[in-house]
Amino acid sequence: MTASAQQPFPADPMRDPHWWRQAAVYQIYPRSFSDANGDGLGDLPGITAKVPYLAQLGVDAVWLSPFYPSALADGGYDVDDYRAVDPRLGSLDDFDDMAAALHSAGIKLIVDIVPNHSSNRHAWFREALASPKGSAARSRYIFRDGTGPDGSLPPSDWQSVFGGGAWERVPDGQWYLHLFAPEQPDFNWENPEVRAEFLTTLRFWSDRGVDGFRIDVAHALAKDLTEPLATSAELAAEGEGLDGAHPFWDRDEVHGIYAEWRELFNEYNPPRTAVAEAWVHASRRGRYASPEGLGQAFNFDLLQADFDAVRFREIITANLEQAAATGASSTWVLSNHDVVRHATRYGLPSAPAGSAKGQDGKGWVFSGGTEPDLDRGLGLRRARAATMLMLALPGSAYLYQGEELGLHEVAAIPDADRQDPTFHRNAGVDKGRDGCRVPLPWTADGPSFGFGTGGAHLPQPDEFASTAVSEQEQDGSSTLNFYRRALELRGKQQTAEELEWLESPAAVLHFRRPGGWQSITNFGAEAVELPEGTVLHSSAGLDGGLLPPDTTAWLA
Numbered sequence: 001m002t003a004s005a006q007q008p009f010p011a012d013p014m015r016d017p018h019w020w021r022q023a024a025v026y027q028i029y030p031r032s033f034s035d036a037n038g039d040g041l042g043d044l045p046g047i048t049a050k051v052p053y054l055a056q057l058g059v060d061a062v063w064l065s066p067f068y069p070s071a072l073a074d075g076g077y078d079v080d081d082y083r084a085v086d087p088r089l090g091s092l093d094d095f096d097d098m099a100a101a102l103h104s105a106g107i108k109l110i111v112d113i114v115p116n117h118s119s120n121r122h123a124w125f126r127e128a129l130a131s132p133k134g135s136a137a138r139s140r141y142i143f144r145d146g147t148g149p150d151g152s153l154p155p156s157d158w159q160s161v162f163g164g165g166a167w168e169r170v171p172d173g174q175w176y177l178h179l180f181a182p183e184q185p186d187f188n189w190e191n192p193e194v195r196a197e198f199l200t201t202l203r204f205w206s207d208r209g210v211d212g213f214r215i216d217v218a219h220a221l222a223k224d225l226t227e228p229l230a231t232s233a234e235l236a237a238e239g240e241g242l243d244g245a246h247p248f249w250d251r252d253e254v255h256g257i258y259a260e261w262r263e264l265f266n267e268y269n270p271p272r273t274a275v276a277e278a279w280v281h282a283s284r285r286g287r288y289a290s291p292e293g294l295g296q297a298f299n300f301d302l303l304q305a306d307f308d309a310v311r312f313r314e315i316i317t318a319n320l321e322q323a324a325a326t327g328a329s330s331t332w333v334l335s336n337h338d339v340v341r342h343a344t345r346y347g348l349p350s351a352p353a354g355s356a357k358g359q360d361g362k363g364w365v366f367s368g369g370t371e372p373d374l375d376r377g378l379g380l381r382r383a384r385a386a387t388m389l390m391l392a393l394p395g396s397a398y399l400y401q402g403e404e405l406g407l408h409e410v411a412a413i414p415d416a417d418r419q420d421p422t423f424h425r426n427a428g429v430d431k432g433r434d435g436c437r438v439p440l441p442w443t444a445d446g447p448s449f450g451f452g453t454g455g456a457h458l459p460q461p462d463e464f465a466s467t468a469v470s471e472q473e474q475d476g477s478s479t480l481n482f483y484r485r486a487l488e489l490r491g492k493q494q495t496a497e498e499l500e501w502l503e504s505p506a507a508v509l510h511f512r513r514p515g516g517w518q519s520i521t522n523f524g525a526e527a528v529e530l531p532e533g534t535v536l537h538s539s540a541g542l543d544g545g546l547l548p549p550d551t552t553a554w555l556a
């Protein structure tokens with residue numbers, strides 16, 4: 001029995017302290033979800049208006065990517081003010097209205113916290129620039145003198161995740177560290193003021209009724225910048241980063257920060273939850289997910305895997321073991337705002353050279369612009385099969401807006417319209433992440449397919465007409481109705497966080513959950529026999545008693 005299985009169901013599910021363990025969480029990228037005021041950017045009233053849609057979809061929680069004031073140098077992950085709403089997206093009152101509407105529909109609310117860096121427009125960074133070298137204001141960030149005879153060379157040769165050097169020079173000659181874009185200066189987490197400030201922010205949103213937090217680049221906050229700084233070549237030679245000795249990725253001291261946060265989260269009833277975005281070696285992920293820390297960490301293994309039975313099984317087994325060892329529940333994710341949508345990934349011949357790239361070498365899968373090779377039908381078919389498998393697994397499943405419509409990555413975005421710094425900082429070689437952030441189609445016609453009356457901030461392709469919500473609602477076999485049914489059944493079948501593998505051919509994964517719910521996925525090229533039982537749902541049509549290739553079925 002797992003911890004959660006032993007808990008009696010509380011009378012009010014909104015009070016359940018374990019609600020997150022097997023939640024289906026829907027990620028909203030607010031600026032691309034729904035635009036209520038017609039300014040071309042999605043907003044909070046737009047989300048509030050779609051609460052009935054979210055309730056009908058059947059998700060347990062919503063995670064909002066940043067909605068804070070921002071110049072959008074990195075899609076909102078460059079935060080000007082952590083305790084305010086971007087006026088283009090609404091006000092704090094709109095936030096409260098949205099939270100109330102979600103809660104009254106039984107949906108929890110998770111917000112994104114970006115603690116590694118602020119934006120360069122944050123009041124503290126402006127103050128740092130206006131203050132002299134060595135000042136208290138500068139020590140909230142990471143300023144260093146340059147190298148070379150006149151200090152005109154950066155303190156080290158480190159590269160930023162988005163391309164280009166990781167140090168930027170300021171007018172008085174000092175340099176500041178930015179692991180991401182130059183508009184995202186890194187905080188100095190050794191400074192107690194920084195620590196206190198984030199506790200205030202976490203309390204601010206917790207007091208407003210937020211149920212949990214998604215922690216951006218959770219593995220980068222602690223840094224050891226003792227000089228001399230290692231060169232990139234020296235760091236690369238150190239290998240897998242399993243000893244916590246890298247100057248900024250995944251240092252052991254980072255957990256001291258999260259232990260402090262956990263104390264704050266536990267002051268609330270139910271305790272606030274958190275999930276770490278930490279691109280670390282699988283063997284070190286559990287530290288972020290410990291009950292004394294954030295409590296849960298994203299597992300990006302499936303998101304980086306090909307559609308392959310052997311690989312899926314290895315990943316599922318390893319992650320369930322790891323979750324059991326830490327006391328967390330496992331997390332599963334196939335798409336998010338940083339990667340090529342899974343319907344597209346599975347429809348490409350194989351991972352195109354150069355398409356996989358990430359923070360410290362493992363991580364994000366960027367669009368290679370390989371549209372001509374895409375088999376859209378196959379990609380979507382496999383995406384539905386993989387999603388259904390994921391939704392049958394113990395643990396929480398994170399879904400990304402638009403995947404319930406079967407959306408593909410939008411590859412055909414003119415260069416002039418691209419917003420992602422990865423595109424601009426890599427001379428356009430990397431297409432960046434805009435292709436999965438195109439505003440959603442709600443209606444088959446009308447301005448911006450019902451996203452809003454003011455156009456869309458990234459161009460939508462013609463195919464959005466047929467994938468719009470309004471169209472899919474009319475069609476019983478649509479991907480939207482497929483998701484709705486899958487989530488409804490998942491909600492009914494939830495049991496202990498356990499799974500039993502059943503015997504199957506090599507290209508098939510077949511398992512049973514407590515209570516008798518079975519999931520079977522055929523990754524192979526030949527149809528296979530369905531096991532005994534009543535079919536509850538399937539990701540594609542079944543062929544009599546056979547399970548066709550690239551299909552998942554659930555049975556009772």
Ligand code: GLC
Nearest residue numbers: 074077114180216217337338
């Ligand atoms: C995370 C976010 C990504 C952002 C980066 C820098 O990885 O998911 O979108 O660009 O952090 O904040």
